Amino acid sequence: MELTVTNVPAARSKPQHKSIYGFVLVVSLFFLWALTANLLPILIPHLKKACRLNILQSSLIDSAYWIAYFIIALPAGMVMKRFGYKKAIITGLLLAAAGAFLFYPAAESRSFSFFLIALFILAAGMTFLETSANPFITVLGDPDTAAQRLNFAQAFNGLGAFMASMFLSKLMIGKEVKTASELSLLSPQALDHYYSLLFHRVKLPYLMIGIVLVLVALLFLITKFSDDHKESKETSLPAHKLVIRQEPNLFMGIITQFFYVGAQVCVSSFFILYATTVSGLKEYDATNYLGLLLLGFMLGRYVGTFLLRYVGAGKLLCLYAMINVMLMLFIVFAGGKQAIWAFVGVEFFMSIMYPTIFSLSIKNLGRNTPIASSYMVMAIIGGAVFPPLLGYLSDVSGSIQTAYIIPLLCFIPITYFGWRQMRITN
Template sequence: MEKVSSGQISPPATTSAFLSGTSLVISLFFLWSITANLLPILIPHLKKACHLSVFQSSLIDSAYWIAYFVIAIPAGIFMKRFGYKRAIITGLLLAATGAFLFYPAAESRSFAFFLFALFIIAAGMTFLETSANPFMTILGDPASAAQRLNFAQAFNGLGAFISSMFISKLIIGKNMKSQSDLDLLSPVAIDNYYTMLFHKVKLPYLLIGLVLVIVAVLFLLTRFVQDDTGVQKNAQNPEAPVEIIDEKIRISLHPRLISGIITQFFYVGAQVCVSSFFILYATSVAGLNEYEATNYLGLLLLGFMLGRYFGSFIMRYIKPAKLLLMYGSVNILLMLYIVSVGGKDALFAFIGVEFFMSIMYPTIFSLSIRNLGRNTPMGSSYMVMAIIGGAVFPPLLGYLSDATGSIQTAYLVPLLCFIPVIFFGWKQT
């Protein structure tokens, strides 16, 4: 096969066009963080509304993150065949469809319907995450590609903070009732209360769906460059699909990539577990109510955002692999405090865990795909597939919580997940 396109994008005609195009791509990093970081709000909310166990509520995470495993390779193939822009528009519209499905899901009061809607949202976000990272690297001078990507990824933290601190208030309000309060209500009043719980998820997701559609239209109307496809085609037959079998074979020969995929699998499991069950931990171990817990969740993800900025800065002086080793070790100690001591002070340990987790995903990702050359797109797809860890480990935490009757003990699951991160950092130093 002959590569007839370098994958580089010609400079935009004007500075304003460049800035508007870059801003649109950066907005994608913000948007997929918004939807992902509403999961810790949905877990306690739907747990109460749908009368779920901790294990059953953990399926909210599974439904979302398993889409990354199922859709990552198809999204990568679609991107290589049709280009970045079409892949992004497809992802935006697919995610918007999932967001709009929250309305009929709430009307039906069906937990299975909610899980389906979350899967569709995540499928669209997989298209965005698979496309936006490489697209960002080619929007401008190749020499500053890493700097642009780090800047764009910082908007993940901003989206997480806004999602948990502000949008969460649209779902979990001050009028949330405890089980003892519900015991005092009549059957009709109880039914009205649960109707209100389902109703409160409609507006946030309708607004998210609307924003996603608007951004899709803006992408459709924006002309980034003369060639924004980034597609590799057959010189003799430009319409032929891109062959990826040879890339799969070559990727299997990269032990660092294989190690990185395994590490990312465990890391994402830890990240999702830490935040997704935080509100349950804060209410059952630290004695907060759900509304108060959302404020602490906002502080957690503020710590994550600040940690990413600080990590990007300190990497000028400390090698990424060494920093990964150091941060992973600190998180083991913080998780030991969360599991063994608990109480309200443990909530500040959670903030520390988020701060030190912040650099892990992009650091593991970049170290794993280093020197893959033309196999980088498929290698990136495999790394995105490792996000399935976010679907696997939360049910383990939920099962352990139900079995022991202690969400505090169940946090042993993310604690153990940080061990492979430490090992990977040590191997790369």
């Protein structure tokens, strides 16, 4: 590998400075991929109107994005192992930037299929980043505190999510959004102008993201990280053959991550639809509440990182998952405006789940950590599988509230995994 942060003596201030700078650059990736992933809850209702889709069709936006993680994760892991972290990260940043820039011609063509292709390419680049950054953070120190370090880095992912929902979303969804009854009163020319405006609003956020991704790629390219020679030597060591069935903890972790990502994507992606149809909010106002949700997610990461210093990772994961089961029961069976606060709670208690499941699953795998990380990233396909199920159930039942039983069920295996980790620790 070409990028590393190592413990060095205090006297070697310059190498230490380089190590800290490298660590900061890697942590910044957690912020960046959150910008794209957390624009999806805004993009779904927006393209649903612009492309005149039903809920099931709009859920394909999630599927196009998250299925890339399943397809690209292993190739990304191979690139990371063969060429090192630095080159894998640069590849991911440039690939993601290309996908972001494709949103401009997609909006010009008004083609939903074009948007799905752009999303897939964008997510393919993000897959490189997640495959590289997550295992890198876990091996920076004591394996027993890997969950704490990963939660710390993932806290910046929460910050990116908050920025996307509170600020970038406003560039996409304006106050001029019209209801179906208002659209029926427009002339054909005015209606075409309205849809043209909807497509136009998609361009700027993704152009901005593309430019930032290219700039960060240039920073990685021109930066010489400390101990590059040592990193490359370590990655050249052969790994033992990894048979998932012979690693029950990894196997259970992959399944659990599959359900977790499905739950996370469903909860946030359809929140605006839930808030406007069940809780009675206007779409523009719902984006503010989505920002509140993701603020809770970000704060949950910081609180979780602190609690993990005193509470076992498995125990905290089990407790948080049980709380989310109860909150989801309220969302599905009670609803109303009070359900908005239940959503905030769900996001808060979801915050530690991905990094905690990730770090517990790849713990003590040694040189097999990169390939195990690829398998864990492949589990993100849950974000492509469960949203269409929720969309189909919503279309069939006529109730987005009822359809939220899908993420409710997803939290049950997460609870079991946390309980199982408690038993392993004991």
